Amino acid sequence: MTVAERLKEINLQIRAHEKTYGREPNSVKLLAVSKGQPIAKIEEAIANGQCLFGENYLQEALDKMSHLTNANLAWHFIGTIQRNKTRKIAEHFSWVHAVDNIHIAERLNEQRPNYLPPLNVCIEVNLDNEPQKSGVAITDILVLAKQIAALPHLTLRGLMAIPKPVDIFSEQRASYHRLTLLFERLNAEGFALDTLSAGMSHDFEAAIAEGATIVRIGTGVFGPRE
């Protein structure tokens, strides 16, 4: 299948899932995860109307950005953020999805250039309390959210999670449901979060059923990574 065909199919599925689960039409955005994909495939996606791209590795992303200078593109950094990479991330991306500690948030805030709008940020949640995994423990979310909300060059937009991979749909939904409850709890505390970054190629239906507003899909759009 070509990228054009895959992209069309994924968009149709997203629209169908919105309808099935009573979501507003077009309330779910597709972030095409282009890590490990060649420029030619990204260009094909752009030619077919895709504007939002997600990358995990800084140098790879910067190389691609230097070739793809279309002003309508928005680049989202979705990988783990290393301390020594924050400046370039703050300078070149419009979103980061996986902030999980205040030190990284403070660096991004200080290094975000004044000529750019605030950097959009999601907090990554360690939903299943997996010790080896990145993400904030559920019990620490509220404190971190308050700290990030106080930083002027960041805008706290929402939560992101990568649940433990499971195949059973009801279990996928159960994980994302816990993320949605957290999101609602933060908004009840006075935050105005509008983003749930949830769902990948294998589980985006469950994520949409539970309220995802951004699905991050790589292989589903581009095919296997190189």
Ligand SMILES: *Cc1c(COP(=O)(O)O)cnc(C)c1O
């Ligand atoms: C790679 C990646 C994705 C996309 O995964 P696919 O299974 O290819 O859809 C989504 N989110 C994150 C954080 C990733 O690292």
